[in-house]
Amino acid sequence: MTTPAQSCIQIVNGHLVDPKNNIDAKQDVFITGHKISGIGKAPENFKTDTIIDAADCIVSPGFVELCGRLREPGQEHKATIASETCAAVAGGITTICVPPDTDPVIDTPAVAELIAHRARAAGYANVVTLGALTHRLRGELLAELSTMKKQGHCIGVSNAMQPVKNILIMRRAMEYAASCGLTVFIHAEDAELAGDGCAHEGAVSTRLGLDAIPESAETSAVSRMLMLIEQTGVRAHFYHISTAAALNMIAQAQSKGLPVSVDVAPHYFHLTDMDIGYFDSNCHVRPPLRSQRDKDGIRAALKNNTVDAISSDHQPHDADAKLAPFGATEPGISGFDTLLALSLRLVEDNILDMNALINKLSLSPATILGINKGHLSIGADADVTIFNPNTAVTIDVNKFKSQGHNSPFNGWQVSGKVMHTLVAGKAVYEAST
Amino acid sequence: MKQHDIQFDDNGQLRHFLTIEGLKRDTLTEILDTAENFVTIGDQQVKKVPLLRGKTIINLFFESSTRTRTTFELAAKRLSADVMSINIDTSSASKGEDLLDMLHNLEAMHCDMFVVRHMQSGAAHFIAQHVSPHISVINAGDGQHAHPTQGMLDMFTIRKHKKDFTGLKAAIVGDIMHSRVARSEIHAMNIMGIPEIRVIGPHTLIPPGAESLGVHVYHDMEEGLKDVDVVVMLRLQRERMTGALLPSESEYFHTYGLTQEKLALAKPDAIVMHPGPINRGVEIESAVADGPQSVILDQVSNGIAVRMAIMSRVLGRQPQGALANSSEGET
Numbered sequence: 227m228t229t230p231a232q233s234c235i236q237i238v239n240g241h242l243v244d245p246k247n248n249i250d251a252k253q254d255v256f257i258t259g260h261k262i263s264g265i266g267k268a269p270e271n272f273k274t275d276t277i278i279d280a281a282d283c284i285v286s287p288g289f290v291e292l293c294g295r296l297r298e299p300g301q302e303h304k305a306t307i308a309s310e311t312c313a314a315v316a317g318g319i320t321t322i323c324v325p326p327d328t329d330p331v332i333d334t335p336a337v338a339e340l341i342a343h344r345a346r347a348a349g350y351a352n353v354v355t356l357g358a359l360t361h362r363l364r365g366e367l368l369a370e371l372s373t374m375k376k377q378g379h380c381i382g383v384s385n386a387m388q389p390v391k392n393i394l395i396m397r398r399a400m401e402y403a404a405s406c407g408l409t410v411f412i413h414a415e416d417a418e419l420a421g422d423g424c425a426h427e428g429a430v431s432t433r434l435g436l437d438a439i440p441e442s443a444e445t446s447a448v449s450r451m452l453m454l455i456e457q458t459g460v461r462a463h464f465y466h467i468s469t470a471a472a473l474n475m476i477a478q479a480q481s482k483g484l485p486v487s488v489d490v491a492p493h494y495f496h497l498t499d500m501d502i503g504y505f506d507s508n509c510h511v512r513p514p515l516r517s518q519r520d521k522d523g524i525r526a527a528l529k530n531n532t533v534d535a536i537s538s539d540h541q542p543h544d545a546d547a548k549l550a551p552f553g554a555t556e557p558g559i560s561g562f563d564t565l566l567a568l569s570l571r572l573v574e575d576n577i578l579d580m581n582a583l584i585n586k587l588s589l590s591p592a593t594i595l596g597i598n599k600g601h602l603s604i605g606a607d608a609d610v611t612i613f614n615p616n617t618a619v620t621i622d623v624n625k626f627k628s629q630g631h632n633s634p635f636n637g638w639q640v641s642g643k644v645m646h647t648l649v650a651g652k653a654v655y656e657a658s659t
Numbered sequence: 660m661k662q663h664d665i666q667f668d669d670n671g672q673l674r675h676f677l678t679i680e681g682l683k684r685d686t687l688t689e690i691l692d693t694a695e696n697f698v699t700i701g702d703q704q705v706k707k708v709p710l711l712r713g714k715t716i717i718n719l720f721f722e723s724s725t726r727t728r729t730t731f732e733l734a735a736k737r738l739s740a741d742v743m744s745i746n747i748d749t750s751s752a753s754k755g756e757d758l759l760d761m762l763h764n765l766e767a768m769h770c771d772m773f774v775v776r777h778m779q780s781g782a783a784h785f786i787a788q789h790v791s792p793h794i795s796v797i798n799a800g801d802g803q804h805a806h807p808t809q810g811m812l813d814m815f816t817i818r819k820h821k822k823d824f825t826g827l828k829a830a831i832v833g834d835i836m837h838s839r840v841a842r843s844e845i846h847a848m849n850i851m852g853i854p855e856i857r858v859i860g861p862h863t864l865i866p867p868g869a870e871s872l873g874v875h876v877y878h879d880m881e882e883g884l885k886d887v888d889v890v891v892m893l894r895l896q897r898e899r900m901t902g903a904l905l906p907s908e909s910e911y912f913h914t915y916g917l918t919q920e921k922l923a924l925a926k927p928d929a930i931v932m933h934p935g936p937i938n939r940g941v942e943i944e945s946a947v948a949d950g951p952q953s954v955i956l957d958q959v960s961n962g963i964a965v966r967m968a969i970m971s972r973v974l975g976r977q978p979q980g981a982l983a984n985s986s987e988g989e990t
Contacts, residue, residue, distance in 0.1 A: 429871035433680070435780040435803030435839060438867070504665065505781030549759065551779035553802070 232259030233275045235651065236268070240280025240612060244287060245585040246601035255285055257608040260650040265604060278646055278653075280612045286584045287600045288320025288609030288649065290591040292411075292489050292537040293465055294562065296322070296353070299340060300329025305542040305629040307341065310562065311350035313627035315655040317538075317562040318611035318644040321352040321592070321599050325411070326363065327386035333358035333369040338379035350654050352609070354597065356411055359383045359399050365390040368399055371406050381595055382463075384411035387512065391417060397454050404460035409596065411463045412451055414472065415513060419443035424553045426514040430499040436553060439514050441469050448472040452479050452486070461485040463594050466539045468494050468513035470523020477532040487594050488532065491539040492568035493559055493634065495524045495577075501634060507548045507555040508634040511539075528586075529577050535591040536583075538565040542630020560630030563621075567640035570615055574641070580615070608651040617643035665787055672976045675787045675796045676969050678805040679846040687850055691815050694961070694968035700737055701963065710971045711740035715770040718744035720799070721777040726935060727799055727809075730959070731774050734966035740771075740974075759789055766791050772974060773797070780804035780839075795973045803837050809934055810843030812965040814851055816958050817889055820930050824848075828855040830883050830925075831874075833893035833915060833942055834864045840934045841893060842872070849873045859883035860915060863904040880915050884924045892917050892933045892943050908941055917943045922952065930954045 237255040256264030263269045297305040326332035338355045345353035357380030361367040374380045390396040420443040425431040427438030455462045502509045527533045541558025572578045592600030621638045623631040647655035668674040716735045735742035772795045780802030787796040800806040835841045835858045859877045877883030931953045
């Protein structure tokens with residue numbers, strides 16, 4: 227029996243970096259149909275249909291985004307699955323994990339199916355979903371975790387940014403998730419200590435008179451969660467940690483062998499509360515931008531590998547959401563468009579080498595999500611990102627592919643440009659020249 | 660990055676008055692000097708000068724305040740401007756888009772200045788960023804951030820009674836955490852060269868990193884008041900008197916209320932100020948509030964002259980420059 231002819235793509239002249247297979251060398255990549263079919267040398271009977279010239283470029287496994295909000299369903303005035311998956315592939319991201327705080331919340335298979343269906347229809351990036359940890363994210367009753375998992379609708383669970391105020395419910399939810407074999411994704415913030423705060427508690431919040439979120443809002447939450455993780459044995463991931471102190475606590479837990487991982491977002495290793503300046507609402511994020519000491523601590527934790535992954539924590543907003551006095555604006559940064567260039571700065575700053583950076587953008591987040599992505603082994607899905615790390619770019623929010631133009635990085639001079647993105651062997655993005 | 664101080668126009672002249680932070684001592688001194696000239700207007704038969712004739716000023720108060728609004732209105736009227744006040748029900752105008760819509764509507768009516776009070780820190784900056792280039796904005800209090808005209812009138816009052824700032828010790832007592840007045844005063848005192856500024860209050864009412872504003876922090880009032888020349892008492896909002904910040908009104912008065920005994924620790928000629936309205940028996944006892952060292956009512960009357968000085972400076976900046984010059988000749 228013969229299968230229908232599959233297209234054959236050969237990526238030439240590129241420098242391949244594939245952390246899983248320990249490749250960091252000039253090698254061609256061969257793709258047959260949806261899969262990687264050869265590295266370095268063509269498989270038998272390979273007849274090249276398409277050549278992609280990756281001269282001066284890095285050829286990398288497609289990036290895996292741990293936390294991307296696509297705003298659909300529920301907030302289509304901010305963005306849609308089509309708009310954001312399109313922006314993702316332009317940023318080199320081939321798989322996006324969506325947290326459950328859509329409207330309606332992802333706590334039934336129907337919502338997860340809707341998102342998967344729309345993502346497939348859009349035809350850009352892979353989209354996977356986390357299920358709600360508690361019913362409607364209200365922190366009161368467990369959601370149907372097992373049902374969600376069995377039908378393949380969620381690959382992990384989270385209460386997103388909603389607090390589970392009752393610590394007993396959190397304990398039960400972790401126990402239940404552990405028995406389902408699900409990883410719990412945690413936004414670690416003590417709701418009472420954070421209150422209505424919108425900025426890091428320190429000299430800047432004091433000067434500007436902004437309601438403050440103390441460091442302890444994060445450290446106390448991380449500390450309680452670590453106790454419960456140890457007790458329940460659940461596998462857990464901490465989203466975008468903002469303080470050096472919390473990272474130290476997580477590092478200790480990791481060294482004790484607890485199954486915990488952590489990511490950070492570029493704004494936490496590039497910006498501090500000082501960047502709020504005179505109330506720049508694009509710097510309103512949750513958790514808040516912290517102090518210089520925290521920024522240094524995050525960079526150190528990237529270097530010593532406490533931080534497993536980098537996530538853009540993509541939160542696109544409509545213009546009106548940021549058009550108000552600071553405290554009345556919605557928190558979040560549109561991150562897909564700037565993820566690569568801002569992360570490449572870590573290589574420039576000698577925090578990470580290229581291999582480690584690509585690991586934190588692809589293989590490591592895929593491992594955290596428990597999906598077979600983030601590598602270019604023969605037989606793997608051909609999700610490939612090709613970028614030139616040296617192309618100088620000035621960040622211009624008006625040219626963002628994302629529908630959300632909310633970014634404090636507007637005007638930054640950076641290097642790094644995605645040239646081609648392939649998802650399952652299909653060219654879904656090519657930079658205009 | 661791109662951020663510049665939006666208070667200044669392209670020629671470096673003061674276009675808005677949003678915060679005292681970042682202003683020069685010369686600028687503040689000029690405002691105080693101008694205010695000096697305006698003080699006597701209140702005593703004249705015709706309490707008016709024609710400096711802002713033909714200008715339209717709109718007071719936009721998203722937070723109610725009779726006193727501040729009235730002094731701004733009087734200041735505008737004495738400068739011969741047309742003035743109207745709008746109190747905005749915050750429940751209907753809480754969203755930014757509505758706020759901007761409203762501003763643009765008012766702009767379309769050709770006004771020249773907004774005087775804004777709002778409960779969100781940064782609201783005055785936000786509005787200043789979005790108004791048309793010919794419009795000036797004066798901050799009449801934004802959240803917990805700044806109340807710069809109050810800060811200036813307090814400097815005016817201090818200068819009147821103490822002449823020179825550079826040998827003074829000043830203490831600001833009470834709820835520093837939630838006080839925009841305290842923040843503006845601290846900036847003004849530092850800029851004017853007061854060498855020792857103390858803030859006094861319980862830990863729960865002193866914001867973290869207060870020292871970075873350039874003050875010394877005291878939790879013991881007796882210690883903090885020792886030998887000061889100026890005592891500024893802050894109003895304690897009723898909703899903060901009980902709960903997690905303070906156990907009770909009476910305990911607060913006992914520890915941080917200004918009594919004659921405590922005032923005796925300050926210099927004999929120390930002045931007592933309060934931005935008003937006063938909670939008698941909570942932050943200050945009546946004997947002190949009405950006593951010989953109190954300059955609280957003086958502050959209120961100075962408020963009009965200082966606000967006139969700020970309004971005429973900001974609106975008098977316009978290209979022709981005629982207004983600015985005439986202010987010297989007028990008085």
